[in-house]
Amino acid sequence: MESLTIGKKLLRFQNCNSKFYPYIEKVLKRLPEEVCFSSVLDDLNFEIISFGTPDIAGRFINFSNKIENLVILNESILHLAEFQIIHTVAHEIAHKIAGGGETGLYEKEAEELLVKWGFEKEVEAADYYIPIVESEGYQIGFKWAAKQEDLSDFEEFYQEWDEEILSDKRLEELIYTSDIISICDQLGLVGESFDILEGEPVDIPKIEEGTKLYPGDIFFDKGIIWGIMSFLKAKRSKIG
Numbered sequence: 001m002e003s004l005t006i007g008k009k010l011l012r013f014q015n016c017n018s019k020f021y022p023y024i025e026k027v028l029k030r031l032p033e034e035v036c037f038s039s040v041l042d043d044l045n046f047e048i049i050s051f052g053t054p055d056i057a058g059r060f061i062n063f064s065n066k067i068e069n070l071v072i073l074n075e076s077i078l079h080l081a082e083f084q085i086i087h088t089v090a091h092e093i094a095h096k097i098a099g100g101g102e103t104g105l106y107e108k109e110a111e112e113l114l115v116k117w118g119f120e121k122e123v124e125a126a127d128y129y130i131p132i133v134e135s136e137g138y139q140i141g142f143k144w145a146a147k148q149e150d151l152s153d154f155e156e157f158y159q160e161w162d163e164e165i166l167s168d169k170r171l172e173e174l175i176y177t178s179d180i181i182s183i184c185d186q187l188g189l190v191g192e193s194f195d196i197l198e199g200e201p202v203d204i205p206k207i208e209e210g211t212k213l214y215p216g217d218i219f220f221d222k223g224i225i226w227g228i229m230s231f232l233k234a235k236r237s238k239i240g
Helices: 002-010 018-030 033-041 075-079 082-098 106-117 120-133 136-146 152-162 168-178 180-186 218-237
Strands: 046-051 069-074 193-195 201-203
Touching (some): 002 018, 002 033, 018 046, 069 082, 075 218, 082 106, 120 136, 120 218, 136 180, 168 180, 168 218
Parallel strands (some): 046 069
16 A cells, blocks of 8 residues: 555656656655655655756746755666665655754765665665766766677676676676677777767777776776666666
8 A cells, every 4th residue: 555655646746757756666665654755755845856858958847836845866867777776866865854964964964864764785885886887987888888789698687787786706707798808999999089978078098007997997897887787778768
């Protein structure tokens, strides 16, 4: 009954892409009941919206109620792993509950609240996934995957990656399967510039030992993997 109630009440967030609904629902089910209902679903002064239309210069939204707290989700995160999206949604809701906090350390207090609610796994994972998805390796992996017709070698790892249950052993196997050096060679990463995800041109330094863009460096290799898997998710969800 609770799941049915949550699912029905989620529909009031009409200015949020419905693709976020499953993730928001999973977050709400894990929150204390008072937070789930009183502070989120039944608080008509609270709204969740999303944006993802860079081709539109502006957008007008007419809210029927006075909005005091607003969560804005970037639809580009929909191609990230499920645990990353859940962390983002839960983190933003935590900001609403924490308010200004006692110390003014907004991010720290929001994360502490998540741990209190039982999101320890997501909080710990954030320490390494955020730098990864912001890395050059991630961008390179996504761009390379977009050029491939067959990504079947990566499909068997996809669910484990999405749920953050990919073991170190399986990750090593995946990195070996990926052939990072071949990926870099195919993209001609020898100092030339190319557009990343239809963004601004990015200068990719020559890949040589001693630089941060060196195949074999675990941070760089993970970035490649996350980029490839994110493209798979975008393709499955018809986001990209």
